Amino acid sequence: MEQALHAVKVDGFGEDLKAAIIDLEMALKRKYLQKRLKGNLNVAIQNLDLVRLRRAIDEVTTAGFLSELGIELEEAQGLLSKLERLELIKKAVMELTKLSHCRNKELLAPPVQVHKVLMALLIVLGEEPELVRDWFEIQVLLVKTGKMSLKRRIQEYNPAKPEYWER
Numbered sequence: 001m002e003q004a005l006h007a008v009k010v011d012g013f014g015e016d017l018k019a020a021i022i023d024l025e026m027a028l029k030r031k032y033l034q035k036r037l038k039g040n041l042n043v044a045i046q047n048l049d050l051v052r053l054r055r056a057i058d059e060v061t062t063a064g065f066l067s068e069l070g071i072e073l074e075e076a077q078g079l080l081s082k083l084e085r086l087e088l089i090k091k092a093v094m095e096l097t098k099l100s101h102c103r104n105k106e107l108l109a110p111p112v113q114v115h116k117v118l119m120a121l122l123i124v125l126g127e128e129p130e131l132v133r134d135w136f137e138i139q140v141l142l143v144k145t146g147k148m149s150l151k152r153r154i155q156e157y158n159p160a161k162p163e164y165w166e167r
Contacts, residue, residue, distance in 0.1 A: 034065050041072045048160040050083045086159065093121065093154050110135065118142075125153045 037060050044052035057076050060069050110118075115135060122132045122141060131137050142150060 033063060034068055037063060037065060038069055038072055041069065041076050045072075045076055045079055048079070048083060048158075050080070050087065053080045053083065083159075090154055090157065094151060121154075125150075125157060 037056070040052070040056040041060060043049075044056045053076055057073065057080060060066070060073055066073065115138070118138050119129075119132045122138065123129050127141065132141070141148075144150070146152070
């Protein structure tokens with residue numbers, strides 16, 4: 001680029017052309033940056049990756065592409081909000097004390113809200129809806145150990161895995 005600018009100056013085209021070339025170079029760099037940031041947003045959205053999504057949103061905001069990438073940014077921010085809520089739910093479930101876990105197993109008929117929350121959780125983790133309608137079946141699933149333990153399944157849950165979208 002420097003050689004081209006020097007050649008332009010030597011040939012007598014002057015400072016106006018040099019300024020135009022510099023402006024063009026800056027516009028091309030900005031367009032390239034916009035394309036790269038849009039790609040980063042799309043990859044983070046597709047992978048449902050909370051960390052990459054935050055980083056991509058911050059990069060777009062910092063670079064000032066709010067209007068150029070408004071649609072992608074809005075989609076990313078909506079998804080980020082949902083993924084953050086999912087993380088909070090995961091943490092809350094993981095913090096269940098052993099005592100409350102044991103109480104749920106011993107309940108003959110839990111409050112409706114408890115039953116509904118556990119039903120929804122188990123369906124998200126891959127259980128068939130028909131199976132988890134019955135409280136006894138939920139209790140059986142609550143006492144499983146090893147790879148099928150509730151805590152382990154929650155820790156390993158990843159919404160980006162294809163098996164969660166095939167249902």
